[in-house]
Amino acid sequence: TAVLQPTGGTTGVLKLVQLSHRNFIANAAQICAWTNGRLGQERFLAVLPMFHVYGLTVDLMAATYLASPLILTTRFDPVEAIELVRRYQPTMFPMVPAIAEALCDKLEKEPAENRATSGFDGIRLCISGAAPLSVATAERFTRVTGSRIVEGYGLSEASPVTHVNLPMAPRPGSIGLPLPDTRCRVVDLLTGIVDVPAGECGEMLVSGPQVMSGYFSNPEQSRAALTTDSEGRVWLHTGDVVRVDDEGFFHVQDRKKDMIIRSGLKVYPAKVERLLKSHQRVSDAAIIGRPDPVHTEQVVAYVVATPPPENRQALADELRAFCRQHLAPYEVPAKVEFLEQLPRSALGKLLKNQLRKMPPLESLDANGNGNGHPLANDGGAKDVKSPQAKEAV
Numbered sequence: 001t002a003v004l005q006p007t008g009g010t011t012g013v014l015k016l017v018q019l020s021h022r023n024f025i026a027n028a029a030q031i032c033a034w035t036n037g038r039l040g041q042e043r044f045l046a047v048l049p050m051f052h053v054y055g056l057t058v059d060l061m062a063a064t065y066l067a068s069p070l071i072l073t074t075r076f077d078p079v080e081a082i083e084l085v086r087r088y089q090p091t092m093f094p095m096v097p098a099i100a101e102a103l104c105d106k107l108e109k110e111p112a113e114n115r116a117t118s119g120f121d122g123i124r125l126c127i128s129g130a131a132p133l134s135v136a137t138a139e140r141f142t143r144v145t146g147s148r149i150v151e152g153y154g155l156s157e158a159s160p161v162t163h164v165n166l167p168m169a170p171r172p173g174s175i176g177l178p179l180p181d182t183r184c185r186v187v188d189l190l191t192g193i194v195d196v197p198a199g200e201c202g203e204m205l206v207s208g209p210q211v212m213s214g215y216f217s218n219p220e221q222s223r224a225a226l227t228t229d230s231e232g233r234v235w236l237h238t239g240d241v242v243r244v245d246d247e248g249f250f251h252v253q254d255r256k257k258d259m260i261i262r263s264g265l266k267v268y269p270a271k272v273e274r275l276l277k278s279h280q281r282v283s284d285a286a287i288i289g290r291p292d293p294v295h296t297e298q299v300v301a302y303v304v305a306t307p308p309p310e311n312r313q314a315l316a317d318e319l320r321a322f323c324r325q326h327l328a329p330y331e332v333p334a335k336v337e338f339l340e341q342l343p344r345s346a347l348g349k350l351l352k353n354q355l356r357k358m359p360p361l362e363s364l365d366a367n368g369n370g371n372g373h374p375l376a377n378d379g380g381a382k383d384v385k386s387p388q389a390k391e392a393v
Helices: 021-034 053-065 078-088 097-108 135-145 219-225 269-277 312-326 352-357 387-392
Strands: 003-006 016-019 044-046 070-072 092-095 125-128 149-154 161-164 183-187 202-207 226-228 234-244 250-255 260-262 265-267 282-292 296-305 335-338
Touching: 003 053, 021 053, 021 161, 044 053, 044 078, 053 070, 053 092, 078 097, 092 097, 097 125, 097 135, 135 149, 183 234, 219 226, 219 234, 250 269, 260 282, 260 296, 265 269, 269 282, 269 296, 269 312, 282 352, 296 312, 312 335
Parallel strands: 044 070, 044 092, 092 125, 125 149, 296 335
Antiparallel strands: 003 016, 149 161, 183 202, 202 234, 226 234, 234 250, 260 265, 282 296
């Protein structure tokens, strides 16, 4: 064992992943082979925290493996990052979607002549991970910087990278293809054993030299995450629901633990979140399920509105009507709650476990529509977040 790596904490349960020296060397080799890394010729701009497995492997380990310099920062700042790009001309820039958006915001405020010499067009590869990269963010980043950004996928239990898009031909909305020596299965959500037909959704299992040996001092969780098939191959249960398209590209639908069961029907929160965020008044959104005595679970939406609504009920009704136009009836949120911001980790991951701890709305209309947080009154009253909302944010 080389590292005891804490998991992201998005489920609220801290686990320590046991990663070996072989795990890290293998994953660095896989990444460098996939990105056609050039020995001694790359320059990595490292703005990611290296206490996180993404920054640890894709910045530190990959750069070391390629005998390449690291351009180090203490923490991400868009102004400093743009200055470093111009000064040192990096060729590799691992990032997260929130960083891509922040860079675009800053560059768009610069005069056109400055933006033309941003230096981003000299970056050979920008890799996005840790959180889903929307098609809109990818297109905006390429338009503003002139540099292509590709999405990858990983998890702490796999050191972390298992999938990356093709560097020269990324597939928007997809996490790409498995890295070399990485095998994948898509199994049914009920048993976790039977492979589903091509194109259908199921839980993704991965196997390869980058997969952990288990969770430190937690044999029960290790047995749940790692299973061995009849041929002796160890499979990691990722907990992510995916589908594979006709060309073999993987598309993440949602976290298995986040999936909502409403009256026996499956609701994928990510699908509803993408739709809500396409609305012009919504800057961020999260979907969770709450227990319901009649329907098993009800769909609840947490929304960050821009600008903040003067009439929360009117906007909630508008958003529900918008959802009814594009979703099945069982997928439409039963309640809409408004927050100033959603709880996210340092790398932008949505922390739904904190949203689940928040109390349900006290004020609902006859149809169960939400009109804001219990302490946020309608009709233009001043926004006041409850103690629970402050804690979550």
